[in-house]
Amino acid sequence: xxxxxxxxxxxxxxxxxxxxxxxxxxxxxxxxxxxxxxxxxxxxxxxxxxxxxxxxxxxxxxxxxxxxxxxxxxxxxxxxxxxxxxxxxxxxxxxxxxxxxxxxxxxxxxxxxxxxxxxxxxxxxxxxxxxxxxxxxxxxxxxxxxxxxxxxxxxxxxxxxxxxxxxxxxxxxxxxxxxxxxxxxxxxxxxxxxxxxxxxxxxxxxxxxxxxxxxxxxxxxxxxxxxxxxxxxxxxxxxxxxxxxxxxxxxxxxxxxxxxxxxxxxxxxxxxxxxxxxxxxxxxxxxxxxxxxxxxxxxxxxxxxxxxxxxxxxxxxxxxxxxxxxxxxxx
Numbered sequence: 001x002x003x004x005x006x007x008x009x010x011x012x013x014x015x016x017x018x019x020x021x022x023x024x025x026x027x028x029x030x031x032x033x034x035x036x037x038x039x040x041x042x043x044x045x046x047x048x049x050x051x052x053x054x055x056x057x058x059x060x061x062x063x064x065x066x067x068x069x070x071x072x073x074x075x076x077x078x079x080x081x082x083x084x085x086x087x088x089x090x091x092x093x094x095x096x097x098x099x100x101x102x103x104x105x106x107x108x109x110x111x112x113x114x115x116x117x118x119x120x121x122x123x124x125x126x127x128x129x130x131x132x133x134x135x136x137x138x139x140x141x142x143x144x145x146x147x148x149x150x151x152x153x154x155x156x157x158x159x160x161x162x163x164x165x166x167x168x169x170x171x172x173x174x175x176x177x178x179x180x181x182x183x184x185x186x187x188x189x190x191x192x193x194x195x196x197x198x199x200x201x202x203x204x205x206x207x208x209x210x211x212x213x214x215x216x217x218x219x220x221x222x223x224x225x226x227x228x229x230x231x232x233x234x235x236x237x238x239x240x241x242x243x244x245x246x247x248x249x250x251x252x253x254x255x256x257x258x259x260x261x262x263x264x265x266x267x268x269x270x271x272x273x274x275x276x277x278x279x280x281x282x283x284x285x286x287x288x289x290x291x292x293x294x295x296x297x298x299x300x301x302x303x304x305x306x307x308x309x310x311x312x313x314x315x316x317x318x319x320x321x322x323x324x325x326x327x328x329x330x331x
Contacts, residue, residue, distance in 0.1 A: 033094065033273045035068040040090070041097045044083025046076045050214035050294060054128055054258045055099040057290065061281040070097065079103050079168065079330075081114060084261075088121040092263040094270035098122065102131075102170045102256035105312060109320040110168035110330045119316060124308040125260040125271055126278035129296040132232040132255040133171055134216055134239070135162075137208045138201055139226040146228040146248045149208055153184040163189045163197040163209040168330045170256045171210035173319060174231055174245075176326035181250045201225065212256055213238065213295030231255040238295060254315060258296075259308065271305040 043055040052074065059070035075083035080103050090096035104118050116122075135146060143149045153160040164171035167190045179186055186207070191197040194211040201209050202224065209216075209225075217238055219225040227242045233253045235244060245252050260278050262271065279302040281287060288298050303311060322328075 033269045035066055035095055037095060038068050039066070039070045039095050039097055041070045041072045041099060042075055042083045042087050043072060043099050044075050044077070044080035044086075045101070047074050050131065050212065050296070051099060051101050051258050053294070054291070054296075057287055058099065058128065058260075058278065058281055061284060061287065062277050065277045065280060079107065079111075079166065081107055081111065084118065084122065085116055087261065088116045088263055090263050092123075092266040094262065094266060094274065096263060097125070097274065098261040099128070100259055100261060102254070102315070103168075104259075104261075105315040106168060106170065106173060106319045106323065108316060109323040110328050112329060112331045119313050121264040122261040123264050123266045123271055124305055124312050125262055126275045126282075126305070127299045127303045127308045127311065128258045128260060128278060128282055129291055130232070130255065130257050130299060131212050131214060131296045132230040132236050133174055133210055134213055134220065134230050134242075135208055135210050135228040135245075136201065136216060136220070136225045137228060138204050139223060141204050141207075141226075143208065143226070143228065146243065146245075149228060150182055150184065150248075152207070153182075153186050158185045158187045160184075161187045161189050161206045161208070163191050163201065163206045163211075165193050165197075165211065166190050168323070168328055170254070170319075171212075173322045173326070173328065174210050174252065174254075176328065177252045177322050178245070178250050180322070180325055181252070198225075215295075217295035232297065236297060237292060254318060259312070268305070275305050275308075 041055055041059050043052055045051060055072050059072050063069050075086055080100060084098060084100060084104055087096055087098040107114055108118060137143045162175045172188055175186060175188055189206050194215040197209050200206050220227045227239050229245050229248050230236055230239060230242050231245050231252060232255060291298060
């Protein structure tokens with residue numbers, strides 16, 4: 001098993017966050033909490049991606065329900081940790097919201113230098129979307145099924161390669177989980193994104209890629225890529241003919257997701273109200289249609305703040321086991 005190293009952005013060694021309760025007491029307001037000024041919505045990645053789109057849909061529709069605007073602020077850096085840390089240090093008064101992705105659940109396991117604990121210092125609000133990852137290959141290549149890829153990896157060992165959008169990313173760890181479960185030694189090739197890896201997949205320079213549906217689904221639908229498997233509990237509506245990894249013999253259902261969080265210690269009435277708003281927005285027919293068209297899967301049934309907190313904590317533990325066994329470290 002190979003040890004992975006990467007220099008992360010500096011500045012993540014600060015002291016643990018100090019939470020402050022600003023404004024009026026949410027507990028005194030019961031379940032009728034409402035913001036009294038605009039809400040800062042932090043998306044810890046650059047503009048233009050799937051999560052950015054989800055953030056802006058949420059901001060647009062939630063304004064009608066809350067009576068205050070949600071101002072989207074992109075704060076990229078260190079695989080989303082810069083923006084997430086910013087939210088952990090915000091007042092716990094309901095006026096700062098984080099929309100994060102699954103990398104947040106991996107960070108405690110792979111980043112040596114992280115200044116906060118996502119479970120302790122963030123309060124889960126709502127799971128917004130699930131986003132299966134897709135194992136992909138060149139449609140003109142030798143792999144017509146996931147079984148073909150596995151057979152090649154058994155035969156050719158580390159000469160079989162798979163791409164992802166970075167060391168310690170969900171696709172990277174999915175590839176390591178495949179290696180672990182099936183006794184393979186496929187070599188990981190990190191990229192900065194699916195768009196960078198796409199030409200190399202099309203030229204057959206890497207054996208396969210593991211990327212999110214939002215960025216790669218159109219290429220599959222246009223026949224430019226072949227989907228071999230998806231990371232989901234059940235087959236996706238967009239690719240009903242493609243088996244899940246579990247069907248292919250890998251007991252792994254975790255893909256990626258978009259989820260909402262607030263600073264740890266935010267009062268329960270605020271979390272409940274924001275959960276209600278998130279669930280209502282993501283359940284709007286036009287929003288659901290846009291989510292599904294984009295390659296994501298609606299969350300059914302919706303999770304309460306407590307349910308999302310439990311699911312998030314379990315995912316942190318699951319990724320930790322994969323990362324430790326594969327010795328994936330980001331420094």
